[in-house]
Each structure stands twice: as structure tokens, then as C-alpha cells.
Amino acid sequence: MTEWLGLPALASAHGGQIDSLIGWTHVFMLILFVGWGGFFAYALIRFRGSRHPVANYTGVKSNTSKYSEIGVAVVEAILLFAFSIPIWAARVDHVPPESEALVVQVTGEQFAWNVHYAGPDRKFGRTDIKLIDLQSNPLGLDRSDPAAKDDVTTLNQLYLPVNKPIIVRLRSKDMIHSFGVPEFRVKQDAVPGLTIPIWFVPNVTTAEMRIRTGNPEFQYEIACAQLCGLGHYRMRGFVTVQTAEEFQKWMDAEEEKLKGESDVFK
Amino acid sequence: MTSDHAADIDRHVRVYITVFGALMALTIITVVVSRFHLPVPIAVSVALLVATIKGSLVACYFMHLISEKKLIYAVLMLTAVFFVALLALPAVTVHNGYWIH
Amino acid sequence: MTEPAAVAAPKPHIAHEVPHEALGFWRKYVFSTDHKVIGIQYAITGLLFLLFGFSLMMLMRWQLAYPGAALPLLGRLLGEARMPGGTMLPEFYNELGAMHGTIMVFLGVVPLAVGGFGNFVVPLQIGAQDMAFPRLNMASYWSFFLGGVTMLASFLVPGGAAQGGWTSYTPLSVLAGTGQTMWLIGMIFLITSSLLGAINFITTIIQLRAKGLTFLRFPFFVWTQFVTAFLLLLAFPPLEAAAVMQLMDRVAGTSFFLPSGLVVSGQVVAVAGGGNPLLWQHLFWFLAHPEVYVLILPGMGIVAEIIANNTRKPLWGYRSMVYSLVFLGFMSFIVWAHHMFMTGMGTAMAAFFQTTTMIISIPSVVILTALIISLWGGSIRFNTPMLFAVAFLPMFGIGGLTGLPLGLNVADIPLHDTYYVIAHFHYVVAPGTIFALFAGIYYWFPKATGRKMNETLGKIHFFGSLVCMNVVFMPMFLMGLAGVSRRLFDGGASYAFAQPVLHLNVVSSWGAWTLAIFQIPFIFNFFWSIWKGEQTDGNPWQATTIEWAAPSPPPHGNFPVAPEAYRGPYEYSVPGAAKDFLPQYEA
């Protein structure tokens, strides 16, 4: 019901609820605008000075306006208590257990997104700002930590399996950034000093989306939505949603690469 | 103030002197109490309690709030409400719960 | 020291006031303490800043419509540091954006609406000779002026003006160049100016109102200024505190807003750390939400005056409007965090701030409804002020209604920080407030100058502006719904998902430039009418409120005899009365 609003194609499990809230709110707004606007336009024409030379001191006597105001309040209350508050609660309070989800750490910096997977051991390796090197180790990951040995990091590219809850732990190294993926109906500021978890279930793979949109180059984009400096406009990342198998294949390949690298060091 | 008579003023002056004594005494008390190194919540409560008493004495007697007009009370009440909203602000932030260091 | 006999002795004549006529040019027109002169100073300065802020925006709109294209002629004039070869740098874009927001809000609309209209009209409407503290009033203007000069000068310092948006979010702004320091100092001046003004307005309205003018006989405009003054008085100081802290962070190396472990471009930032970036946002929005009502309330007041006058009937539901207004002012202090839904908010806080946000929309609905219903049964005159006032209603309606999805924080997830927000608030401030201010200028111009502005030019100005405003801002809703972020140097051109709506940028831009063309008749009309406009008597609109009892333009001291209020503010078309209006000031 929200095509008419021109929202981006939807690709997450919870997004439908958000869309329908936006849709219904806009329907409500339109009704109000048309109702009030109709009355307004009619009054302007009907009571123009040339047609209605003597004004009426009392004007409207009915209580309709009072009822319509109460009506507005009631509808707002419904939108609020029946939809917005419960959906939000589900977003922040009912985060699925980490065992059932894929946990990814995403760290914003001027002007890139650093993606950090825990790897097969499901433990994130230690990071230390002293180890940060802009080129080779932007996260300051301490590879000597056993938990870090199998950690996979990528730049501006998030790979996700389809239909699996994803928990993104958002952080920032410098400014406030905002992690927004329009198709997932996800947006959250990354505030330096805080780690803020968000979760969602992507339910359309990139490949499916390419067919659906008829665009063979389609990519999910991460758009930084908070002014973070000169390069804010180009702080763009990509999300590739794959089937579980494809995702696993990619992950295995990354692990192979890591092994190869550590062999070189030995 | 035109209605104040000399006798009134003399009475006021006696009040000022008394309040002065009380403020001095309370100042010493806070400092002494702080020497005991009470547990933090108690220390904070005591210190703020004493400060509030002192503050109220200053406001009520030196600033004559005790006998001020309704309008001034209204302004101050309004300010007090928003002041509380402002002091609630830290609570709003910290209890987001994600703060790490 | 000789002591006077008694304090209560009859008051001797005070010889501190020189008769106004004897004052020289400087004291009369520049360092004046007369509320009308100060009001006009504020208004003119505010209008010039509006024009300047608009010009900044027209430059930005070039870059948004044609990213990376060199701007003919003007581009090169702006210099290599800003537009090398005529092509805009992202630094400069961010400067323009931050300064457009700051200038429009703090140096354009507030000075014009509160400093200009408030100063000029309020004392007249309550039948006072002047403001309660005339010298404070002058200080307030000059503090504003200094703030404005500081802001303008910041364009010239190395590194240019502030680039962190009008919101100056930390840590970005703390780690920015000198322009940000100038911004903070400028803000401190502006805040001080508003505080002095607010004290003056509240005192004046309470103390100096004419005999018989009870609070419920106030013109609605006076009420809006009264509530606005309270918002300024109590919401501005926290931002002043925040500005001081940010200044400390910048110049004294403290870290109120800088957390530990910041790494910028691979380098660890050498500060003590332990601060909280969200603290700034809280303090900023604690001011800035009430501030948006500061932007709109005087506008609503102007519109109410003009609608009553030109429908020739009383405002419908005056009392409920007043109560709603007071309630709105009160609530505006506890909705601030709806600008921060995406900063990581727990369920309880989110529920609280959403609920207050929905609640605060109700009084706006009540006021707007009352204004629309007031049209019913009128005998409507469509002069220029009325056209602007009437157009305000649906335009504010669009802006206000689109605030609702933003206030529901789930709906805000996709919309936050997109062009939808930009469109929302521009509908309330541009075709909303700016239209109300235009209406006020056309309406009170005869009071200030003794001459009317030209109607034909006024109508060209009105219809042109109405169409263009919608051409500028309506497309932004669509861009926002499509997910295009605000504050993008290239207008979203690098994002694939923005491609289907990118052409709308061009539409908006041409709308903005055409809008500028339609301001020319206004500017011409404004200056031409000062000298050549049609002369009028004291009360050209046959209005009822007390400002029309004074001669036009009112002399120093305003009223030949102190006016008295005998009835409510809008006694138009009273059945059985001899003429269709019964002024408040006629017995």
C-alpha cells in the first residue's frame, strides 16, 4: 500500500510494519488536509467580500470542530500506542539471542565503513587504538589475540546471509555517523564512545533484487545519514545479501586467505 | 517598600543577622561532615540537603522571597519545572545503557 | 552627604530624559532607545540577513542541481579557496549549509519576528509609550548586531565559516576550524540579545498594558509574543552554557563533548576524553525545539490579527486559541529528544518523547482550526496582507502534518535526516513563517511610515512566491521518501537509489531562483512606498486594536493621550453597531 509514496523497494522482515505505519499516517494526513482544505477553500469563496458584504459576528456555532479535534487526537493515539511504540520496542528490546544471529561489528570513520566479522569462533578479537594503521589495520585489530586469528574484516562491503537475523554492533572512531540502508528500513547513528546494537532480517538477496528491479547492477547501499565532514556525501558502503550457502562460501574463502597470510608470517 | 516602617526595618535587620549566623554555622557543618568520608550516596544527600537549606535561607530572607508577590512565585515555579526537566537530562542519556569507555 | 528628608516624599522631577526632538541624528536613528526605531532597525537588519541567507542557498542549489559544474561568472568571483575554477568545494558547501541555517533562524526570522514586529507592534498594541527598559532594548539590538557581524566575519577567517551544520554536532564541530569558534562567539552574542529582549517583553506586557487591557483582551499577537518571550528566556540559557562548554573544548582543550579514544585519520586525538557527544545534542535541542516555536508563534499571531481584520469578524474560539498557545509553549520544553530518535534510544525514552510530540501537535491543530473556522461567515477582503495570511494556513498545514510521521519514531527511521525533514520544516518556516512575516510587513507598513505599499506589486509578489515555494519544497518530500540524505554535497548523485529522483533537484533549484526573481517587486515596493506610497490616515484597515489609535507614524511616546481598553480585541461587525468595527480604544 505504500508504492504511491515512492519508498525504496523493501528488503527486510520488519520493514513492512514501518511502511504500513508510514502509509497509514500519510493517509490520515491526507484526509485531514483535504478535509480542512476543502472547508478552507469553500469558506474563502463563499464568504468573499463581494458576495457576502456583511460579516456574521458569531460565525460557526456547531461543535463539529471539537469532535474533529478529538478525532485527530484519537487517531494519533492509535498510531502511537498500537503501532509506533510496540514496533520500536521490538526493535530495541527484543534483540534475538546472539546464538541465533549473525553478529557483525560496523565501525564508521571519516569516510568509510569498517566491517568486522568474528569468524567461526564467534568471538571478536581484541582491538586497540594504539594498533590502528589507516592502511593496513584501520580497526586496530590485535592479531596476536587468539580470538582475533579468524576475524574477517572488510572495507565498505557488508556480506549478509538472507533470512537470518543480523545484529550490527555500531561504533564510530571519530565523528557521529549514521548507518542507513534505505531498503532495509534501518537507520542508526554511530556515536563515538558508544556501541549500539541494531538488528534486522534481510529477506531479499541481491540477486533476487536485481531481477525484481530489472537492474542488473543493483546493490544495496549504506548511506551515511549524519553530517560527518567534507566527505559525508561519499561515505557510501555496499551490502551484498546472499543465500546461506553463498555466504558460507565467501566466509570460508576469507578464512583461507587469512590462513595464507599467517603462513607467510611464520 | 514604601509601606516599610523604621521598626519593620529594624526587625528585618535582626533577621539578617540571625540568618548570617545560621549560614556560617551550616558552612562549617558541611565541611566537618565531609571529613568523615561517608559513603557517597549519604555524603551527597547530606551536602545537598545542607546546601538547599542555606540556599533557601538566602533566597527567603536576603532576597525577600518569603514575602514576595504572586507573580514572582509564578515565574519561579515555571522555571523550577523546566529546571527539573534539565536535570532529568543526564538520566535520559545515561540510561540508554550502551555507554562504553 | 545630605540626607533627603523621607524616602516616601513626593517624587522630584527627574531631569534625565532629554526631549526627543532635541536628540541628534545618532541618538535618534542609530543609538535610539525608542522601541519603534529599534523595531525598524531589527526588521531591516533581519530582512537583509534573510536575503543574504537566501543567496547562500541559491549558490548551494546550483551545486545540488548541477553537481561539479562550474558556476558561470559568480563562481570565479568567490575565489580559489571556495570555488576553484568556479566549481564548488565540499568545504564551501558545508559552510554555506551551516550558515544558511544559522542565519535564517537566528539572524533572519527571530530578529524580524520578535525583534522587529515584537518591538514595533507590542508596545503599541498594549497602549504603552515604550518598552519597560528602553536602554536594555538598545543593548539587545546592538548585541544582536555584534553577533551578526561576528557570523559574517567568520566567512573571512582562514578555513572559512562553520561547517558543522546549524546544529554544530560534536565531535565534528569541536575538531573543526576557526570558523566554528566565531560561530560560538556569535551565538553567545545572539543568545544574550534574545535574553535581554525576552526580559523586556515580559515586563512590558505585564506592567505597561493600558488601563482596562486585561490578559484576555490582548490581541492574539501580544499573546504569541508573550509566550515566545518565555521560550527565549528559559530555553536559550542552556544553549549558552553548551556554547561556553564547546568553546572550552575548542580553546582550553577540555573534553566535555569528546569521548575517550577518538581516532581521527588514524591519529589518536590527544585529549583527556571522558566526555559525551550526546550531551551537546541534548543541550542544543533543549533550546532548538522551543526555538522552532519561537519561529512560528509570532507568525501565527500576525496571521490571526490579519484574518480578524480582513474577515471583519471576531476570531472564532479566541479563548481556546490562547489556552492552546500557553499549553504549546509549555509542552515545547519536553519534546526535544524527538530530534534524537536515531541516537540510540531505549523504549521508555522513545515512548515518552513520541507521546509528548503527538500531544504538542494537538494545540497547533486547535489554533489552526480556529483560524480556518474564523473565515466562515466573514466578509473577506483579499488585500495583499490577507493573501499572505490566508496562504499561511494550508502551507503551515503541510509542514505541520508532515511533522507527524517524523514524530512517530518508527516512521522516522527511514525519514530521519533525509530531505523529507528539510521539506517538513521549510514548509513551516518558509511558506509558513516567511509568508506570515510578509503579511505583517504589508499590514503594519502604513503604521510605520504613514503610507501603504502598492497592491499590484504586492499581488505579483504573493502569487509568484506561492507557486515558487511549492515548486522548491514539494519535490523534497519525494526525494526524502526515496531515501536521499540531507547535507549531501552532490545532492545524492553518487547513490544508485537516488537516481530516479535526482531530476527533482533541478526542479527545486529553478524554483528557488525564480522565487528570488519574485522578491524583486517586493524589495522595490518596500523602498518605493516609503517615499511614494499612497498616504493613509491613522487607521487605514479599519482595525480595532490599540496600535491604530496612534498617529501613523507614531511620534515619540506613541499616543497623544494614554489609551484605555474598553472591550476585547476583535469587535468587528457587532450587531447593531453604527460601523462594522468597534475599536478597543473607543469608549
Add this chain to the structure above:
Amino acid sequence: MDIPYTVEVRRDTGLTNGKIGIWLFLASEVMLFGALFASYILIRTGAPSWPRGDTILNVPLATFNTLVLISSSVTMVMAWASLMRHRFGTFRIYMGATILLGFVFLVVKYFEYSHKFENGLYPSTNNFLAIYFTLTGLHMLHVFGGMMVNAYFLGPGSKLWKTNPEWFANRVEHSGLFWHFVDLVWIFLFPTLYLL
């Protein structure tokens, strides 16, 4: 042209303009310091550890300063009371004492500050010192401002006493309200910064 109600009170409000004006100003000051206190609480509760004030700051000096400021509040109110008793001479003595005590406060503060700087303790050292310097610095500015106003009423401003004693007494009262407020702020600053 004279603005009404500068000297006599308006009947329905029972107040003069100046009285309302100064209280409104103080209301805004409450919000100013309120924001700083809120920031203090926020930063302190968010910090992993926080020093007790008396481990860094000089409590005896500050106690002395507290007593000084309280005394100056008394002399201020006595200065006003002297005007009410038509004793201009005593007014001058009390007003002089108020300014002097304010000066003593600033001098003590100067020594406190320079002692900190000598020991390498700056606002940038840690957040405790940051908030300490910001709050006390802003407070000192207020003390300084109050002293200037009081000095004006002791000096050139006192001419008004001859022509319009009531108005003069009102002005001194308003300046006193500000002075007491500055005292009041210190009463809260002292325990929060030094003792907790």
C-alpha cells in the same frame, strides 16, 4: 516621557518593572547554571572514576571564600536596609564592604587558580578540572559583574539618591538580588566541587 512603574508599583501586580526584570533575569540564570550542573552530573555519572574534590582542591581556602561571600551578602542587604532607614553614610560603608569582600573572593580565587596552574593542573587535564574551571570561572565573571554594578551605585550612580531616593533604593535592592543569587550559586558549587 517617563516609563511608568519604575519607582511606584503597579497596583494589580504590586511590583515595579525593575523587580520583575531582575527576577526574570535570575530565572534565566537558573537555567544557565542548571545546564552546567546537569552536564556535571552526566559526565560524572558516566565516568569510570571521579576524584573527590578535596584531593585536588584547597578546601580551607574555599571554606574561607564561602564565609567571605556569605558575609558580603549580609553587608549587601544591610546596605539596602540603611537606605530604607535613610542613612546614606552607613549605606556607603556597607556597600564599600560588599565590594571589598567580593574583591577578597576574587583574590583568593586568583591564588587558587594560579596554584593549580603551577602544579600543571589545567582545564584540559581531566574532566573534573574542566567542569571545575568552567563553573567557577563563570561564577567569577558573575562576581565581577556584580562588583561593577555595586561600584556604580557607590560612585556615580549614587547621585540618584539626591533626586529620587526611592528609585535609588529600588535599584540597590535589585543589584542586591543579583548579588545574593551569585552567593546562592556558590553555596551549591562549594559542596559539589570541593566536598563530594
